[in-house]
Amino acid sequence: MGSHLSDVWFQVTDLQVTSGKGSWVTTSDGAEYLDFSSGIAVTSTGHCHPKVVAAIQEQATKFIHAQVNCYRHPLLDALADRLAEITPDGIDRFFFANSGAEATEGAVKLAKQTTGRPNTIVFQGSFHGRTHQTMAMTTSKTSYRAGYAPLPAGVFVAPFPADAAQSEWCLDQVRFLLKSQTAPSETAAIVIEPELGEGGYLPAPVPFLRGLEAICREHGIVFIADEVQTGFGRTGRMFAVEHYAVRPDVLVMAKGLGSGFPISAIGASDDLMARWPKGSHGGTYGGNPIGCAAALATIDVLTEPGFLDNVNDRGRQLQSGLVELAREDGGIVDVRGWGLMIGSQFDDPARVAAVQAHCLEEGHVILMNAGTNNDVLRWMPPLVVTEAEIATALAAFGAALKSTS
Ligand SMILES: Cc1ncc(COP(=O)(O)O)c(C=O)c1O
Numbered sequence: 001m002g003s004h005l006s007d008v009w010f011q012v013t014d015l016q017v018t019s020g021k022g023s024w025v026t027t028s029d030g031a032e033y034l035d036f037s038s039g040i041a042v043t044s045t046g047h048c049h050p051k052v053v054a055a056i057q058e059q060a061t062k063f064i065h066a067q068v069n070c071y072r073h074p075l076l077d078a079l080a081d082r083l084a085e086i087t088p089d090g091i092d093r094f095f096f097a098n099s100g101a102e103a104t105e106g107a108v109k110l111a112k113q114t115t116g117r118p119n120t121i122v123f124q125g126s127f128h129g130r131t132h133q134t135m136a137m138t139t140s141k142t143s144y145r146a147g148y149a150p151l152p153a154g155v156f157v158a159p160f161p162a163d164a165a166q167s168e169w170c171l172d173q174v175r176f177l178l179k180s181q182t183a184p185s186e187t188a189a190i191v192i193e194p195e196l197g198e199g200g201y202l203p204a205p206v207p208f209l210r211g212l213e214a215i216c217r218e219h220g221i222v223f224i225a226d227e228v229q230t231g232f233g234r235t236g237r238m239f240a241v242e243h244y245a246v247r248p249d250v251l252v253m254a255k256g257l258g259s260g261f262p263i264s265a266i267g268a269s270d271d272l273m274a275r276w277p278k279g280s281h282g283g284t285y286g287g288n289p290i291g292c293a294a295a296l297a298t299i300d301v302l303t304e305p306g307f308l309d310n311v312n313d314r315g316r317q318l319q320s321g322l323v324e325l326a327r328e329d330g331g332i333v334d335v336r337g338w339g340l341m342i343g344s345q346f347d348d349p350a351r352v353a354a355v356q357a358h359c360l361e362e363g364h365v366i367l368m369n370a371g372t373n374n375d376v377l378r379w380m381p382p383l384v385v386t387e388a389e390i391a392t393a394l395a396a397f398g399a400a401l402k403s404t405s
Pocket residue numbers: 040098099100101102104127128129130193197198226227228229230254255
């Protein structure tokens with residue numbers, strides 16, 4: 001009998017999983033796989049962290065849904081307070097939603113309302129989501145947009161620097177856009193992922209992000225950091241912007257925030273949030289109590305002493321292992337990234353697919369690709385990954401490289 005499920009989802013594997021623990025998932029026939037997909041960079045605390053599970057279970061007995069327009073529940077303020085503590089200076093107030101796309105689109109709505117300007121600048125290779133506005137802002141692959149025209153107007157695309165040497169040229173291109181296509185008086189926001197996610201795990205060079213911040217300040221443009229994928233410790237700092245010492249006006253958060261329970265957030269200054277007209281944005285499920293409980297427990301785990309040290313140690317272990325393997329393999333042209341958000345770029349996308357398949361079948365390691373050309377293997381293990389698990393994944397990768405060269 002055929003499946004009643006939609007076929008629209010692309011599949012990374014055809015595994016049927018029945019449970020997960022830490023960095024591992026178990027399939028219906030009892031096989032175990034090392035999950036370096038982390039459910040697309042989501043399971044920050046690993047699968048089913050006991051503290052997150054307990055918080056969800058406890059909250060489920062009190063309230064499953066306490067709708068934020070109808071009444072308030074205590075975890076809303078508790079989570080906003082906690083986020084205010086861990087987000088960069090100037091991010092003080094929070095709006096809650098359910099997904100990354102919803103939060104990114106909401107951030108653009110906030111910028112439009114508070115500036116009275118219509119347009120947004122994004123960068124080549126970016127991924128911001130699957131809604132119409134966020135599709136219009138997504139340029140990492142045509143497959144995310146094809147067949148959906150017309151997309152909302154008012155989105156302008158500037159180049160993303162491949163390396164630090166391109167920073168000044170790319171900043172000039174943004175300045176040129178502001179002169180040639182979208183005047184500052186019409187530009188509400190510049191939206192950037194500090195490290196490109198779907199676009200190939202490519203960190204923005206430091207001078208580039210700093211230059212963008214300066215352009216935003218000069219013209220009163222809202223500087224939005226889409227930290228949906230980079231946030232909550234993924235890059236070895238709580239937020240990737242900390243590597244750059246820049247201060248975004250708006251911080252968009254999702255994925256790692258709830259360890260897998262759907263919750264996202266928009267953070268902004270008191271001033272910006274106060275100028276967002278009451279009732280002009282909202283949503284039925286945003287601020288869901290179980291989501292808030294999962295997020296609070298997740299943040300407790302991420303802020304435990306030494307947690308980020310593990311991310312950085314494991315990141316160094318992984319990156320140096322990958323560099324070592326790349327030295328012996330002419331097909332790998334670059335290894336880069338912050339913390340546990342590392343990309344291995346190949347000269348041939350077919351090789352990426354072959355390596356991925358070998359890792360899955362022979363090594364029982366689940367990996368995903370990224371990049372406009374599918375030429376990047378992306379490394380995004382759970383942040384609780386152990387030294388031994390990184391070693392296992394590197395061994396599987398090394399064997400796959402040998403068998404596919
Ligand atoms: C940087 C970034 N922004 C936004 C999104 C969209 O998030 P969601 O899939 O939760 O809508 C993603 C998802 O991969 C992302 O990586």
